[in-house]
Amino acid sequence: MHKLAGIELGGTKTVVVLGAQGRIDERVEFSTTEPAETLDRAIAVIEGWRDDKPVDAVGIASFGPIRVDRNAADYGSMLDTPKPGWSGAEVVAPVLEALERPVALDTDVNGAALAEHRHGAGQGCESMVYITIGTGIGGGVLINGAPAHGLLHPEIGHVRLRRAAADGFEGACAFHGDCIEGLLSGPALAARFGTHPSRIDPDNPVWEPVAQDLAELLAMLVLTVSPQRIVVGGGVSGRQRHLLPMAIDRVPALLGGYLRDCTRHKLAGMIVPPTLGDDAGPMGALLLAAKAFDAHPIPTPASHLPV
Incomplete structure (x- = not known):
């Protein structure tokens, strides 16, 4: 079985894994700092594994926005991102140059969506959406099991929706103010509450407009x-477990009876937490690595062929 390496490049944390499709054998985590330092550290981890465990391909599941179109001149480069120092950073090129192995790139949320679709909560679904609510908010969309790309990739976190009545919070997104990321991300909640969200009791009414925004x-x-x-x-939805059920409760009223199948019971089975937890992103990166290897297989040296 081919050895695959995956890099989940998050806005706060980077996870580097070694394994195969559906299996993580080794894992290293560290803080995401400036681009060169972070990518050099990820490369060093993989090179260390490669000393005794051949790595056939690498998958990168990255925060964004990032150019995922292989035909674009700036493929593999970060676009204008709220992460300081990362706008314009090349992500794929340093990994490809250092490791000389096939590399596949997608967003971190598309990677997580692929993993949940193949191994987790999305099994058997032709269409699914993976939303992550943490330092930022991202959304991965799969149609017929494949990530949706187009002009760029889905940037669900930056849509602007109807606000909860009488909610005067201005939002915390540097680009859009009160887009969904500016209302629901971890930093947005801290700005809204004036303290870390974990210090707010689940029964506190300040969660009401937050649940409405998520709904x-x-x-x-x-x-x-x-x-x-x-x-x-x-991280936000994982630690604030009351928030998703609160939001689901409000969705039928927002739909206004237009979709009769979308009852509270139906929605509770359709809108769910991840099965893979924190492994979704890294396992998605390994699936991307498998895709890279399938597209550009490394020939087996003659000395390694069976006799």
Whole structure:
């Protein structure tokens, strides 16, 4: 079986893994700092493994926005991102040059969506959406099991939706103010509450407009993408477990009876937490590595062929 390496490049944390499709054998985590330092460290981890465990291909599941179109002149480069120092950074080129192995790139949320579709909560679904709510908010969309690309890739975190009545919070997104990321991300909640969200009791009424904002996002996805499954992950939703059920409770009213099948019971089975937890992104990166190897297989040296 081919040895694959994956890099989940997150806005806060980078995870480097060695394994195969559906299996993580080794894992190293460290903080995402400036581009050269972060990528050099990820490369060094893989090179260390390669000393005694051949690595056949590498998958990168990265925060963004990042250019994923292989035909674009700036393929593999970061676009204008809120992460300081990363706008314009080359992500694929340093890995490809250092490791000389096939490399595949997609967004971190598309990677997580691929993993949940293949091995987790999205199994058996032709269409699904993976949402992560953490330092930022991202959304990966799969149609017929393949990530949706186009002009760029889905930037669901930056849509602007109807606000909860009488909610005066201005939002915290540097680009759009009160887009969904500016309302629901970890930094946005800290700005909204004036303290870390973990210090706010789940029964506190300040969660009401937050749940309403998340419900607006879920209703929008139901109406626009018509997914069979919406998987909601990330640190905020993982730690604030009351938030997703609160939002689901509000979705039928937002749909206004237009989709009669979308009852509270139906939605509760359709909008779910990730099965793979924190492994979704790294396992997605390994699936991308497998895709890279399938597209550009490395010939087996004659000395390694069976006799």
